[in-house]
Amino acid sequence: MQLFLNATSPYARLARILLLEKGMVDDVTLRWCDPWADDKALLEVNPAGRIPALVTDDGTTLSESLLIAVYLDSVSSRLPMIPTSQLADVLHLAGLGQNLMDVAFNTVIARKHYGAEIDQSELGRRRQRAMQRIVEQLNSELHESQLAPSITLGEIATAVALDYLAFRLPEVHWREAYPQLKAWHGTVISRDSFQQTAFV
Structure with a gap:
């Protein structure tokens, strides 16, 4: 492949x-x-x-x-990332992660091509509001104690999205605003797979 x-x-x-x-x-x-x-x-x-x-x-x-x-x-049957016993929960979380990734990525690309002032456009403000709502919801749903030794697609997508937010849009300050989410995220990204693929 x-x-x-x-x-x-x-x-x-x-x-x-x-x-x-x-x-x-x-x-x-x-x-x-x-x-x-x-x-x-x-x-x-x-x-x-x-x-x-x-x-x-x-x-x-x-x-x-x-x-x-x-x-x-x-x-590959090794370590299912989308276990059928948790299908709805995993896809729910994956969707939140994907949506956060999308609004963050689109914000970065819009700024690259049109300047930071694009954030004040109607679409820019909509992206900012969506970003805040998603992070707030993730903070309310995710707890470090929920994490199992294995990992799911939902947890991967969400942790990658949060890492991208910190990497490209540090002014969002989600880690400072949401210590519970920061603890959850810190545990996930300590995995070797995240360390090997860290943003550079």
Whole structure:
């Protein structure tokens, strides 16, 4: 298999963490690329030019991080990331993580192309409100004591999103505002899979 990615994408990081947690690193060739440069090899497997993109052993191409995660979880029975006994809870949390990732990423990209003043636009203010609401909800739902030795897709997606928020939008100060969430997050990112894939 091949995985197209870069080092600062939260979506690509989610896929890499799945590979590490599932013990599938040796089964996949990492193809580092710049999606903003219309990388030719990336466009051949994903015409949208987005990462991550996964090429399976039979040549099928998959895009979107959560869909790639579902596929990787299905092809290896080791440590299920989406256990059927917790399906609704895991997908609920994965959705919150994905939504937080989206609003944070879109904020970063909008600022890159239009300047920080874009935050004052109608869409910019909507993103800021959504970011705050999601973090507040995560703080109300997540407790360090809930964590099991294994990890789920929901926990991975949420922890990656929070890490991306701290990496790209430190002015949000979610760690200072939500010590309970900070403790939960600190425990999750202490895992080797997170340490190996830390944002740089």
